[in-house]
Amino acid sequence: MMRGAILHAAAVLGAAACWPAPAVAAAADPGAGQLMAKALPGWHDDAAGRVRTVIVPHIPGVTDARGAAWETGAQRVRAAPELVLHTDATHLTLIAGLVPAGPDGKPAASHLVPMALAAYQFERRGGDWTLAASQGVFALRGFFGQASLRRVALSGQRQGVAVEYGSCWGGYCGTWLALYELHGSTVQGTPMVEMALSGTNVNAVLDCAPRLQPLVKAPSRDTGLHEGGLDDSGVPPGNHDCYSIGSSWRVAPARGQPGDLVIHYHGAISRAETHAAPPAAIDQRQVLRYEAGRYRAVAGFNPVPPI
Numbered sequence: 001m002m003r004g005a006i007l008h009a010a011a012v013l014g015a016a017a018c019w020p021a022p023a024v025a026a027a028a029d030p031g032a033g034q035l036m037a038k039a040l041p042g043w044h045d046d047a048a049g050r051v052r053t054v055i056v057p058h059i060p061g062v063t064d065a066r067g068a069a070w071e072t073g074a075q076r077v078r079a080a081p082e083l084v085l086h087t088d089a090t091h092l093t094l095i096a097g098l099v100p101a102g103p104d105g106k107p108a109a110s111h112l113v114p115m116a117l118a119a120y121q122f123e124r125r126g127g128d129w130t131l132a133a134s135q136g137v138f139a140l141r142g143f144f145g146q147a148s149l150r151r152v153a154l155s156g157q158r159q160g161v162a163v164e165y166g167s168c169w170g171g172y173c174g175t176w177l178a179l180y181e182l183h184g185s186t187v188q189g190t191p192m193v194e195m196a197l198s199g200t201n202v203n204a205v206l207d208c209a210p211r212l213q214p215l216v217k218a219p220s221r222d223t224g225l226h227e228g229g230l231d232d233s234g235v236p237p238g239n240h241d242c243y244s245i246g247s248s249w250r251v252a253p254a255r256g257q258p259g260d261l262v263i264h265y266h267g268a269i270s271r272a273e274t275h276a277a278p279p280a281a282i283d284q285r286q287v288l289r290y291e292a293g294r295y296r297a298v299a300g301f302n303p304v305p306p307i
Contacts, residue, residue, distance in 0.1 A: 030129055032081035035094045038131045039120035040079055050078045051105045054098060054118065056137055062114075069100045069113040070140060076101040077116070083149045085159065087185045090124040091132075095161065095187070098137070099145035109145030116140050117149075117163065121185040138189040141178055143167040154181065154251055154258035154290075161187060164197070171204030174307045177249070181258070181293065193261060193288060193295040196304040200244040200267075205235065208242035208270070212279045215268035216244045237275040244268055245282055245304050258290040265303050 036043045040052045056063060058072045077098040085093045098116040102108040119135040141147045142165035152160045159182050166175035175198045178191040202208045202219055209218045245267035252259035263286045270279040286300035 032084055032094065035084065035092075035120070035122060035129065036079065036081050036096060038122070038129070039094055039096065039134065043079060047105060050080060051076060051101050052079050053077070054079070054116075054137065056116065059140060062140055069108055069110065070116065078105070078107055079118075082117070083151065083161065085151055085161070085182065085185075087159075087182065091185045092122050092129070093182065093185045093187065094120045094122065095149060096120065097145075097147070097149075107145055111143055111167065111169070113143070113145050114140040114165075115142040115145045115147045117147075117187075119187045133185075135186060138187050139163070139178065139180065139191070141165055152179065152251060155254040155256055157256055158182070158258050160192065160258070166198075168203070169307075172199070172201050172307045173203065174199040174304070179261070179295070188293070190293070192258070192290070192293065195263075195302060196307070197249070197263075198246040198267075199304040199307055201240075201242060201305075202244050205240060205242065207237050207275075211237065211242045211270040211275060212244055212268050215279050215281055238272050241272050241305065242270040242275075242279070243305055247304075258295075260290075260298075261288040261295050262286070263288075263302070269303070 033045050040054070043049055043052055053074055053076050056070055056072055056075050058064065059070070062068060063070045063072045078101045079096050079098050081094060082097040083095040085095070087093060096118045098118055100108040100113065116137045117139045118137045120131060121133040121135060122129045123132040124130075141163045147163050147165040150162050152162045154160045161180045161182070163178045163180065164175060166173070174196055176195065177197050178194045181188045181192050202212065202216065209216075245265055247263050247265045249261065249263040251261055265282055265284050265286070267282045268279040269282060282303055284300060284303065286302055287298050288295035289298045
């Protein structure tokens with residue numbers, strides 16, 4: 001039920017936050033499956049063929065956590081192509097999504113297990129694409145081994161990979177963005193920016209839905225989002241904020257350096273100290289500017305409360 005709630009929340013919140021459909025290489029030449037078979041020998045697109053062994057690097061706080069599903073070193077995973085990026089006429093990068101595999105080969109992905117993102121670089125030699133480099137795992141993102149990837153034009157000369165993911169816990173729901181830049185055919189392991197795109201606690205505390213009306217529609221009572229949420233313990237409204245905030249974002253057109261990252265936030269919030277008053281509408285913009293490999297805020301702020 002919790003997994004269904006998360007997927008529902010991702011559909012609702014992610015649509016407001018420019019949630020992309022998974023970008024696979026259907027339009028790429030060659031096909032993503034052919035590239036996967038070259039990157040991970042023996043890979044083929046069926047239940048058994050998707051299980052491979054990869055090397056996972058040490059990631060502080062992730063692979064060294066007690067009981068972590070991701071472990072440093074060789075690990076069996078279920079692998080699938082997520083995105084193919086053509087960096088020029090003779091070079092491309094395949095990004096694969098990896099999820100820990102259990103003894104039966106099925107995904108071993110609970111709520112707190114992110115998807116591992118691995119990159120493989122190819123070069124066209126003659127009429128064939130040849131594996132030129134195996135960058136391997138460069139990031140872990142998402143929940144239940146799920147995240148959504150798409151290509152982003154950072155400028156006329158630069159491109160990046162947007163990774164978006166969402167989850168709910170105890171009635172609190174959110175979506176997040178991590179944006180990675182390509183240098184040549186290599187994906188940079190440190191994101192240009194990582195931030196919350198949306199958040200709501202309407203399903204966490206009983207008084208939040210009425211406090212946010214009429215700016216926010218009351219949630220359906222049969223969505224399953226209330227599992228583990230809706231605190232009816234009599235907590236006074238003056239002890240907590242109520243909020244439902246979404247966003248959309250874009251990278252402004254630019255020629256050389258990556259353009260400004262512009263986020264438009266919308267929604268409503270009812271502050272604890274003014275809970276008896278109508279909710280305040282959120283309609284604001286934040287601008288982040290590229291500097292030395294990172295996006296830094298130069299105007300506005302992110303109103304999504306931490307979850």
